[in-house]
Amino acid sequence: MLNRFTRFLFHFQSESPSIALMTLCLLILATKSFSQMANGHDKYLGNASDPPIPASYSSYWNQLTPGNAGKWGSVESTRDVYNWAPLDQAYDYAMARGFAFKHHILVQGSQQPGWMTALDSTTQLAEIEEWFSLVGERYPDLTLADVVGEVISHPPSYKKGLGGDGTTGWDWVIKAFQLARQHLPAKTKLLLIEANIINGGPNFDQFIQIVHLLKEKSLIDGIGLVAHNLENIDTNIIRNSLNQLTATGVDIYIHSLDIGSADDAQQLALYQEKFPVLWEHQGVKGITLWGYIQNQTYQPNGYLLRSDGTERPALAWLRNYLTFPGTYRS
Template sequence: MDNTQRFKTLGRLLVSTGAAAVLLGTAQLAQAQIANGKTKFLGNIIAGNPPANFNTYWNQVSPENAGKWGSVEPVRGQMNWGALDTAYNYARANGMPFKQHTFVWGSQEPNWIGGLSAPQQAAEVEDFMRQYCQRYPQTQYIDVVNEPLHQPASYRAALGGAGATGWDWIVWSFEKARQHCPNAKLLINEYGIINDANAVTRYKGIVSILKSRGLIDGVGIQSHHFSMDTVAPATITQNLNSLAQAGVPIYVSELDMTGDDATQLSRYQQKFPLLWTHPAVAGVTLWGYIEGQTWVANSHLVRRDGSERPALTWLANYVRNTSSSKSIVVRARGTSGQERVTLRIGGTAVQSWTLSKTMTNYTFTTSLSGGSTVEFTNDATGRDVQIDYLSVNGNARQAETQTYNTGVYQSGRCGGGSGRSEWLHCNGAIGFGDL
């Protein structure tokens, strides 16, 4: 998002929530957390002291400003972890996933970084990552690089610049994040994606480079009001479908929509379901919700007196009453275009598809649980199947990392070798684990 806008509202971002917490505590709902028990999280940001009603509504935490490098290390070598400690510890104490925001970004970076040599800059970036990962080892998600298309890091040349891939500085950043935070899901994050097909194409190019190296676990789309308020619903769906072809889960990372009560309600009713029900979307994080503490006016969902705006009342009812069925995507292709695969859940065949010769997403929605397999019966010569992945509500399980593949042809025979492959040539199946 635009840095000027951020700083125009900085005063409100830093307003203490202590007094508001007492007031908001009177607005507790009987049923905690809107997305409790759902397969996707519905989270929000914590800017200072956690509001008393945060746990009433949300079940995932992102820090608003506290995780940005310029906030953590405004003076070189002097780390300010206090606000980040608060948000992280709150998430841990309440069993909520925590997402770090962010490591490498061209805005809100330390003022002193520009005065260093390139080797010093790279060393400082890595040191920030290393210290973060040591201090917060249970972080589930990390926005490794933020806004590479719109606000790339000023020091990117020190990280490899464009290089051979065109985005070597991003590859370097993800390599270091993977090294120091091996247990976290690594994400990239950007705005202006949900409403711009050209931006989606450029973004997918970066994701493809990272995915080919096993460095990325998800892609973030900010979905702020300037992208969401007036975008056509068909455009949202078209761009989500296009981005899903990158083959990694999508995280709606910074959602807000503005307007008076009626306008905001209409926008949420029209557009939020497209995000929440899309099979590639694995979670949604809103960017603030309390009046006077959001970065843009009229995006709040809770008034100063603790009462809910109509959009929040609708949102809670919608998510709680939406089926928690699983959206399964099998991404695959055949070499002849006549191959047929079958999805089995718990040993039961639930869906079969005849594959095309290009990689295609084949979808199935179910509430069934149990082991999942994709099965192929090769009944003619010249037929092979390549499975890219099976995803469950946007969480991709790559075929080549599965240990169970009875249809692979390796070491001169069916079933030979380790079984780790995207390919099915023989009669057999790839197992993708329990749903």
């Protein structure tokens, strides 16, 4: 169809070049509307979803993070009894479409196996290493992995199994990343996740300290920033935090973004104000929203697609911002 249409345009442009150009633009827009918004950019725009993946997913996003399916407590709630099916489905969905896939999460204080707390440190370490190894073997094309989440705010109860605080104060984090580097695919980017960093919170300096400890040992590939309720954070603070984090020399990934308001016009204005600060920053290499369909989001008013399938104005603006002719190309 496109070749036939192109021949028509070449024939038609000699008589009406402006109309031919306009028609071509409309064709491109129509084509783009059915593809992922970040196609052609040098960074991804993804979302979080557990299976079943929504039918509309591939119309908007080109990266996938399972919300809960990849957490250790979901996979192995009973020792040596594994539920890989939801995680397999999410991984296969992403691989079949050429999407980036991020494993969430290997080590975290919440949603971890309850049986781990009763084990001695030596056995805990063996179980952690087995968990990492199983993930690495099962998902050979894993793009990114959240190695440690909520590193400061919510450390795991079994951190002694990873060496505890040790001499650096963060030996357990270093050990977790060493195991990830050892057992995950060589091409997988390893991320450190924390909340209240993008807003310059009280743990900001300590977080950067941990990043440097990992970077000195070539263990970290990305900083993952929790960005829930971004509407409450001043853009100057966001920009300053991103600048300081970029200065570490480690890539930034927005781990879980939502910008919410019950009022469509207000949400649109907030997206227009906040999103470009993230997307256009040179240090940011990808953004993952945390849900997009009404009644299926982390933040109740953060949805972009109504339950009847219609887009809120913020989503329509986002498509225009990211696709031809748009207002920005990364």
